[in-house]
Amino acid sequence: MKADVIIVGGGLMGLSTALHLGLRGIKAIVLEKQSPGRHASGVNAGGLRQLNRHVAEIPLTVAAAEIWKNIHDLVDDDCDVVLNGQVRVAETEDELETLQTRVDMLQAHGYQHESIIDKEMLYKLVPRLVEGCVGALYNPDDGFARPFHTTTAFRNKAIALGAQIHNGVEVESIEDSHDGWKVATNQGIFRAPTLVNCAGAWANRFAAMFGESVPLTAKAPMLMVTERLPPFLDVVVGAVGHKLSFKQMQNGTVVIGGAHLAQLDFKTEQTRINVADLKTSAQTVTQLFPHMAPVRIVRTWAGIEGFMPDNLPVIGSSAKADGVFHAFGFSAHGFQLSPIVGRIMSELILDGKTTLPIETFDIRRFQVSQS
Secondary structure, eight states, rough: OOOOOEEOOOOOHHHHHHHHHTTOOOOOEOOSSSOSSSTTTTTSSOOEETTTTGGGGGGHHHHHHHHHTTTTHHHHTTTTBBBEEEEEEESHHHHHHHHHHHHHHHHHOOOOOOOOOEHHHHHOOOOOOTOOOOOOEETTTTTOOOOHHHHHHHHHHHHHTOEEEEEEEEEEEEETTEEEEEETTTTTTEEESSEEEEGGGGHHHHHHTTTOOOOOOEEBBEEEOOOOOOOOOOOOEEEEEEEEEEEEEEEEEEEEEEOOOOOEEEEEEEEOOOHHHHHHHHHHHHHHHHGGOOOOOOEEEEEOOEOOTSOEEEEESSSSSSTTEEEEOOOOOOGHHHHHHHHHHHHHHSSOOOOOOOOOGGGHHHHHOOO
């Protein structure tokens, strides 16, 4: 089967790339080893976060934020987006000083999207927060969406624009043939002049097929979901001194994350919840929100994600193979970037360049360090 572009990986990055190519008349084939949203894209916290990003990611995250504000225009679906803001709580003056240092650094770079709020404003935003906190870092435009709903919306729009999604496809080999790339799979041969590696936690395997060794590590961040509660929180809450992501969804449940990891058997793609670390997350929640102590946890899960040692993604062209592009290694914070990364990939493929700065994300940064 022939296509204009083959995309390996049917998560949000792959689907967004297929969608943006479709907007420009290019029909892509997406090869997904299971089904879209099975791992990182469908089972994450759905964070739409500009707050506390690495400075290299800020141009991308600011551009992505503008897309999320009008996501229906892109995917014909609102993706259950809620943009009520996000705070990163300081419990001490030292923590607040750390946040102020960050704001000063961002302003020196010309960015104004993060600001310090005092404790009066903090408690207006988060009235059930434990007493004694002194302020917070704040972005009023952050929020969240529903991950699986969002992945489905991107999938449906990509298909409407001509993309073909093939599920259950295991890539066995990739060869440079006389008419482009030949991808051999358990479901036959696929051919295209252009190949995009959006394979998430498995992306290093495909990069290696082009002689590009990258230190990608698969991990499984855990999340907890509570029983439904009366509304008490509009903003997303994090904290300087704790691993925490805390939000109340539209249905009243509270989703609790914080970068604690499940046990992962990558060979079988199975995860096992780490109860001890979940207990730590629960203790953090009750420390900051004492009223949560009697609340029941009704569900836990962990999705497999790809992490880079510097926590920055790989975005750009292959260093060793013409017609090959990479978008992977988003290290558990790629959800918000997905619509802009898809646009960037389409620009690189069709125009040979992008208008956004992506030099920091070049795959060559690892090859240089290993030489």
